[in-house]
Amino acid sequence: MRITVLAGGVGAARFLRGVQAAAPGAQITVIGNTGDDITLFGLRVCPDLDTVMYTLGGGISEEQGWGRADESFSIRDELAAYGAGPSWFTLGDRDFATHILRTQLLAAGKPLSEVTRRLCERWQPGVELLPMSDDKVETHVLLDDAERSLVHFQEWWVRLHAAVPALAITAAGAQGARPAPGVLEAIADADFVLFPPSNPVVSIGTILSVPGIRDAAGAKTVVGVSPIIGGAPVRGMADACLAAIGVRTSAVGVAAHYGPDLLNGWLVDEQDKAATDDPALAGLQVRALPLYMRDLAATAAIAQAAIDLARELT
Numbered sequence: 261m262r263i264t265v266l267a268g269g270v271g272a273a274r275f276l277r278g279v280q281a282a283a284p285g286a287q288i289t290v291i292g293n294t295g296d297d298i299t300l301f302g303l304r305v306c307p308d309l310d311t312v313m314y315t316l317g318g319g320i321s322e323e324q325g326w327g328r329a330d331e332s333f334s335i336r337d338e339l340a341a342y343g344a345g346p347s348w349f350t351l352g353d354r355d356f357a358t359h360i361l362r363t364q365l366l367a368a369g370k371p372l373s374e375v376t377r378r379l380c381e382r383w384q385p386g387v388e389l390l391p392m393s394d395d396k397v398e399t400h401v402l403l404d405d406a407e408r409s410l411v412h413f414q415e416w417w418v419r420l421h422a423a424v425p426a427l428a429i430t431a432a433g434a435q436g437a438r439p440a441p442g443v444l445e446a447i448a449d450a451d452f453v454l455f456p457p458s459n460p461v462v463s464i465g466t467i468l469s470v471p472g473i474r475d476a477a478g479a480k481t482v483v484g485v486s487p488i489i490g491g492a493p494v495r496g497m498a499d500a501c502l503a504a505i506g507v508r509t510s511a512v513g514v515a516a517h518y519g520p521d522l523l524n525g526w527l528v529d530e531q532d533k534a535a536t537d538d539p540a541l542a543g544l545q546v547r548a549l550p551l552y553m554r555d556l557a558a559t560a561a562i563a564q565a566a567i568d569l570a571r572e573l574t
């Protein structure tokens with residue numbers, strides 16, 4: 261079985277553990293969001309790719325869901341002693357090593373896809389992890405403040421905790437970006453495509469904004485898992501992103517936003533089982549089941565339901 265998964269960070273990484281548990285023999289390709297990537301202290305940081313790599317490779321901080329386990333923060337403290345910022349984005353010493361090596365390889369002219377493969381040689385995540393594109397795409401947020409400031413996604417999300425409303429969210433550079441080598445092939449060759457309960461705007465939405473990816477996925481059976489349960493994101497602030505693009509924060513709102521031309525099946529939580537016969541989702545197969553990724557067993561059951569529905573619809 262070949263499964264291709266479009267992935268953001270924490271929500272995707274947890275779901276992928278479930279997919280691996282539910283389908284141990286499957287060949288899994290993960291297409292990762294790079295719109296969150298940012299250059300800090302001269303180093304290229306790819307939060308979503310690293311969250312997937314560390315989670316599946318056994319190096320993640322389980323409490324946070326991002327960053328390395330058993331971290332120390334000497335580098336951060338030394339930089340702060342120089343008055344060097346930003347101080348709002350936390351990078352631990354172990355994590356810094358990843359960004360140093362990545363930056364070195366990129367500076368030597370290697371594309372991000374090759375660099376990611378090199379980093380994964382250490383972590384052995386058990387999936388093929390591809391960035392959505394080797395070209396630079398950066399998610400920018402237009403703030404509803406007095407200056408109508410345009411900031412990097414991380415500044416809105418991490419520094420401002422998305423407390424300032426966004427007027428618009430754009431994937432800068434996406435229009436001219438090309439899918440990374442292997443991305444379109446992984447979608448075309450897959451038995452089906454899964455959307456984890458990732459952020460529909462700044463994770464999955466950004467990946468879909470790279471020309472060619474949406475059409476390639478639309479040609480396959482696609483089953484998604486709702487990141488919204490009972491009208492709220494389980495963790496994080498995805499509601500702020502949905503508000504910015506005028507989509508209701510609900511399991512139905514997100515599925516209707518993806519649309520029946522892209523999505524074939526949709527898993528919602530039991531709290532949202534009214535979605536199974538909502539006229540707004542006509543043309544989609546909607547199933548209700550517990551969607552909290554509480555532990556590996558619960559997450560594997562969600563992944564199994566997604567796989568079963570995808571096979572049924574293929």
Ligand code: GDP
Nearest residue numbers: 268269270271272457458459463487493498553
């Ligand atoms: P990020 O890039 O680290 O923000 O991670 P993702 O985009 O992959 O996933 C974030 C989304 O995961 C959030 O918007 C939540 O709505 C969703 N999420 C987190 N935990 C759960 C869970 O246990 N169940 C479901 N259904 N969604 C979850």
Ligand code: CA
Nearest residue numbers: 268269296308
């Ligand atoms: Ca992210």
